Amino acid sequence: MFYKEWIKTRWFYLVCILVTFSLCGYEILNINRLVSLKGASHLWEVAMFRDAIFIDLLHYVPLLVGIVAAVVQFVPELVQKRLKLTMHLPQGYVRSLSEMLAFGFVALLAIFCGNLVMLIVGLNSVFAGEIVSHIILTAVPWYMAGLFAYELVAWICLEPVWRRRILDILIAVACLRVFYMSPLPEAYNSMLPWLGVVVVIGLALPLTSVVRFKEGRE
Amino acid sequence: MVGRIFFVLTCVFLAVWILTWVFHFSTDKSEKPPFTLYSSAIDDFAMFKNDEDGKHFSDCKSNEYTEAQFHGLLPQFYCRQLIMDNRLPDTINGVPVDAKFIQNENFSFKIAPSVVNKHEIPLYPLMESMSGRVDLEMPDDVFCITDNGIEFVDMKTNSVNKEKSDLFMQVFVQKNFAFPAHIVSGNPSVKKEYDNGYLLTDSNDKLYHLKMMRGRPYLRYIDLPDGMIPKHIFVTEFRNHKSLAFVSDTENSFWMLSAKNYSFTQVELPAFNPEAESMTIIGNFHDWTISISSKDALCYYAIAADGLRCLKTYEVPDAEPTTIQRVGNYILFVQLRLLSSLDGDVKPRVAFLGE
Amino acid sequence: MIDCINLTHYYGKRCIYENLSFSVPRGRILGLLGKNGTGKTTTINILSGFLKPRSGECRIFGQNIIGMNPELRRDIGLLIEGHVQYSFMTIRQIERFYARFYPKWDKNVYYDLMSMLKVAPNQRISRMSCGQRSQVALGLLMAQNPQVLILDDFSLGLDPGYRRLFIDYLRDFVKSSERTVFLTSHIIQDMEKLIDDCIIMDYGKILLQMPVNELLEKYRQYNLKLTDNSDLSGIEDIFHPMAMHGNVEFGSFLEMDKLQSLLQSKGIKYENLTSQKVNLEDAFIGLTGKY
Numbered sequence: 125m126f127y128k129e130w131i132k133t134r135w136f137y138l139v140c141i142l143v144t145f146s147l148c149g150y151e152i153l154n155i156n157r158l159v160s161l162k163g164a165s166h167l168w169e170v171a172m173f174r175d176a177i178f179i180d181l182l183h184y185v186p187l188l189v190g191i192v193a194a195v196v197q198f199v200p201e202l203v204q205k206r207l208k209l210t211m212h213l214p215q216g217y218v219r220s221l222s223e224m225l226a227f228g229f230v231a232l233l234a235i236f237c238g239n240l241v242m243l244i245v246g247l248n249s250v251f252a253g254e255i256v257s258h259i260i261l262t263a264v265p266w267y268m269a270g271l272f273a274y275e276l277v278a279w280i281c282l283e284p285v286w287r288r289r290i291l292d293i294l295i296a297v298a299c300l301r302v303f304y305m306s307p308l309p310e311a312y313n314s315m316l317p318w319l320g321v322v323v324v325i326g327l328a329l330p331l332t333s334v335v336r337f338k339e340g341r342e
Numbered sequence: 343m344v345g346r347i348f349f350v351l352t353c354v355f356l357a358v359w360i361l362t363w364v365f366h367f368s369t370d371k372s373e374k375p376p377f378t379l380y381s382s383a384i385d386d387f388a389m390f391k392n393d394e395d396g397k398h399f400s401d402c403k404s405n406e407y408t409e410a411q412f413h414g415l416l417p418q419f420y421c422r423q424l425i426m427d428n429r430l431p432d433t434i435n436g437v438p439v440d441a442k443f444i445q446n447e448n449f450s451f452k453i454a455p456s457v458v459n460k461h462e463i464p465l466y467p468l469m470e471s472m473s474g475r476v477d478l479e480m481p482d483d484v485f486c487i488t489d490n491g492i493e494f495v496d497m498k499t500n501s502v503n504k505e506k507s508d509l510f511m512q513v514f515v516q517k518n519f520a521f522p523a524h525i526v527s528g529n530p531s532v533k534k535e536y537d538n539g540y541l542l543t544d545s546n547d548k549l550y551h552l553k554m555m556r557g558r559p560y561l562r563y564i565d566l567p568d569g570m571i572p573k574h575i576f577v578t579e580f581r582n583h584k585s586l587a588f589v590s591d592t593e594n595s596f597w598m599l600s601a602k603n604y605s606f607t608q609v610e611l612p613a614f615n616p617e618a619e620s621m622t623i624i625g626n627f628h629d630w631t632i633s634i635s636s637k638d639a640l641c642y643y644a645i646a647a648d649g650l651r652c653l654k655t656y657e658v659p660d661a662e663p664t665t666i667q668r669v670g671n672y673i674l675f676v677q678l679r680l681l682s683s684l685d686g687d688v689k690p691r692v693a694f695l696g697e
Numbered sequence: 698m699i700d701c702i703n704l705t706h707y708y709g710k711r712c713i714y715e716n717l718s719f720s721v722p723r724g725r726i727l728g729l730l731g732k733n734g735t736g737k738t739t740t741i742n743i744l745s746g747f748l749k750p751r752s753g754e755c756r757i758f759g760q761n762i763i764g765m766n767p768e769l770r771r772d773i774g775l776l777i778e779g780h781v782q783y784s785f786m787t788i789r790q791i792e793r794f795y796a797r798f799y800p801k802w803d804k805n806v807y808y809d810l811m812s813m814l815k816v817a818p819n820q821r822i823s824r825m826s827c828g829q830r831s832q833v834a835l836g837l838l839m840a841q842n843p844q845v846l847i848l849d850d851f852s853l854g855l856d857p858g859y860r861r862l863f864i865d866y867l868r869d870f871v872k873s874s875e876r877t878v879f880l881t882s883h884i885i886q887d888m889e890k891l892i893d894d895c896i897i898m899d900y901g902k903i904l905l906q907m908p909v910n911e912l913l914e915k916y917r918q919y920n921l922k923l924t925d926n927s928d929l930s931g932i933e934d935i936f937h938p939m940a941m942h943g944n945v946e947f948g949s950f951l952e953m954d955k956l957q958s959l960l961q962s963k964g965i966k967y968e969n970l971t972s973q974k975v976n977l978e979d980a981f982i983g984l985t986g987k988y
Contacts, residue, residue: 128783131785214766339748
């Protein structure tokens with residue numbers, strides 16, 4: 125199953141890796157440029173007293189990546205009901221779908237972790253650990269939103285009934301809105317464990333669509 | 343199965359959250375309270391309100407005043423206006439005054455939960471308190487208090503300044519400061535009259551005053567009143583140099599720390615919790631007007647500047663909820679919000695409102 | 698091998714069919730024939746477990762299709778309408794993908810068939826013609842080596858050459874080792890070469906269910922000229938009478954003498970009654986009507 129997902133999505137993930145790492149690199153270069161223009165102290169001060177986090181460009185990037193990842197992976201399965209092929213394979217269909225989801229989830233997780241590691245390394249060269257953790261804690265919910273968006277879009281794509289799909293889209297928009305409620309740094313600190321739990325349990329959501337597909341809802 | 347339960351719970355969560363938002367968005371109206379200050383001339387609170395009908399000046403007993411009379415009731419606050427009108431009295435409450443004296447003694451102070459509850463970065467610039475220059479200057483380094491000591495980090499090189507850290511560390515050890523710190527409080531800004539450094543409590547909740555004077559560390563242990571454990575400290579740096587800080591303790595009592603002899607005086611106020619209530623103080627040499635506002639109450643206290651006893655209180659009557667609000671609260675007996683005006687955090691805040 | 702018992706299904710209030718029962722014994726090929734929209738794909742969906750029927754059940758290898766042990770699907774080959782496959786893969790990739798799932802996988806059969814297609818092994822399926830795709834799908838089915846095949850409208854979109862090719866390969870493959878096939882088609886041409894039994898469906902009902910040989914043996918197409926204004930429509934045993942200038946064409950399972958007595962009993966005046974045997978396609982049209 126991983127083989128199929130790999131063939132289907134490898135170009136997307138290649139582009140995705142290039143784009144996200146380039147953006148992270150750009151942000152780090154930008155910070156270094158500001159340091160040479162205005163001095164490190166200025167950047168430290170705006171970080172400490174003016175809520176600047178310097179990586180605002182990345183705000184919606186994980187969200188977009190998550191959405192596109194799910195579309196790239198699941199829309200080809202839905203065109204001409206190709207999902208039937210997957211579900212006809214001689215293994216439980218829940219298992220097949222779980223493997224597909226696991227592939228996408230792990231791939232995204234790996235890319236996102238890579239992004240964060242790159243940011244941490246880049247920021248550490250300019251800022252003290254306290255500022256770096258402040259910035260990273262602000263960015264972590266964005267990456268969680270990316271993972272959750274992947275699950276929600278998979279859920280929407282796999283849903284067989286159009287009317288229900290529209291309802292699902294509305295629910296998904298509201299769910300994702302929760303991740304973007306406050307622009308303040310570290311606003312989600314106390315919520316992060318819960319968001320983590322939601323993102324993990326959320327993996328079960330697309331499976332409900334598949335069960336409905338299997339029952340032949342139209 | 344897990345997916346279905348998750349789906350149902352998510353729907354319930356979103357429904358309650360969105361309904362709460364829609365309800366409050368359509369029914370909540372905030373009315374600006376009148377500007378209120380204690381006037382020692384009438385021993386009452388004087389109020390000023392500007393609405394569609396124009397300006398209204400009154401007091402708690404509903405006496406009406408003209409604008410000029412109103413300025414006369416609050417000579418310290420309207421000092422500049424009175425000078426312009428050539429009406430500044432020679433004495434106020436028996437104290438001979440001039441413009442300089444009044445302006446030197448006046449101060450205002452404001453704290454809000456959104457600031458108190460903010461996630462700050464535990465790095466602090468320590469300014470030179472006795473630079474010999476008029477303007478304050480931001481240093482090139484910041485200090486942080488770790489589990490084991492104090493470290494100065496140079497911002498340009500992002501590296502620890504070992505020499506300076508050791509210099510300060512010696513003093514901390516000498517004064518038996520127990521690392522790490524519980525509270526580090528100061529006003530790291532160059533837009534102030536002078537710098538009074540930081541107040542710190544160590545891991546045993548002992549209070550210290552930290553400054554840098556001519557490049558040398560100044561650390562002083564401050565005796566606390568019996569049983570008092572500071573919870574929030576606000577370094578004041580007012581022009582009159584009388585106070586060093588306001589301190590609220592774990593019992594929600596409010597104290598002033600004197601700059602002269604490091605002594606504490608309790609302000610005669612009911613419990614005040616800076617994490618949930620905002621406070622403004624507008625003070626002069628004779629009295630302070632303190633307003634404390636929480637989610638559902640607004641109270642004014644007149645405090646004598648000398649001794650900090652309460653002279654008068656005034657509670658602003660609560661606005662009666664409208665019928666729609668009452669019905670809404672009855673139907674939406676569980677309300678869920680993710681944001682709060684008290685802090686910038688995003689987290690579920692559930693309220694049960696059954697009436 | 699395949700048993701469907703009392704299948705009833707509705708889409709909303711629209712009845713697809715009620716109480717459809719059939720079984721396909723080992724080694725037989727059953728064709729479900731009907732015009733577009735008569736419920737062929739619905740039946741395939743029920744049979745392959747993608748649709749819960751309103752009532753009734755389907756069994757393959759004696760196991761109810763709902764809740765079937767997934768491993769049994771190793772022995773069930775499924776062709777989705779339009780020869781749908783993972784079109785983002787090349788013919789080599791798709792072979793490697795499926796091979797892992799089927800222990801009896803025979804890649805030689807697949808590559809033999811592919812070698813005739815004159816496509817490069819790294820050509821994506823999405824860039825192939827419909828005919829070529831049908832060969833890929835057939836090759837995969839054959840490599841899977843299943844006991845039971847379920848084929849949904851394999852003739853859809855195929856030109857006659859590929860259709861013939863598909864049928865020849867399939868018949869050879871099925872008959873060589875007694876495989877069981879359930880298939881649907883809306884194109885009847887060539888079908889008599891392939892199927893053993895047929896079910897002919899109309900909107901909302903099943904018209905007929907019998908072996909193809911018996912159908913071709915018994916079904917007659919009649920022509921006559923009416924000499925009065927009588928109307929043949931509505932008479933039982935006479936299918937879809939079509940009148941043109943007083944000449945009427947209709948189908949029936951009645952033999953000539955039985956038909957004559959039926960017409961007599963209804964008081965219908967006619968002349969020049971002729972009968973002829975027809976092929977499966979003409980019989981299908983006669984039974985379901987041209988419209």
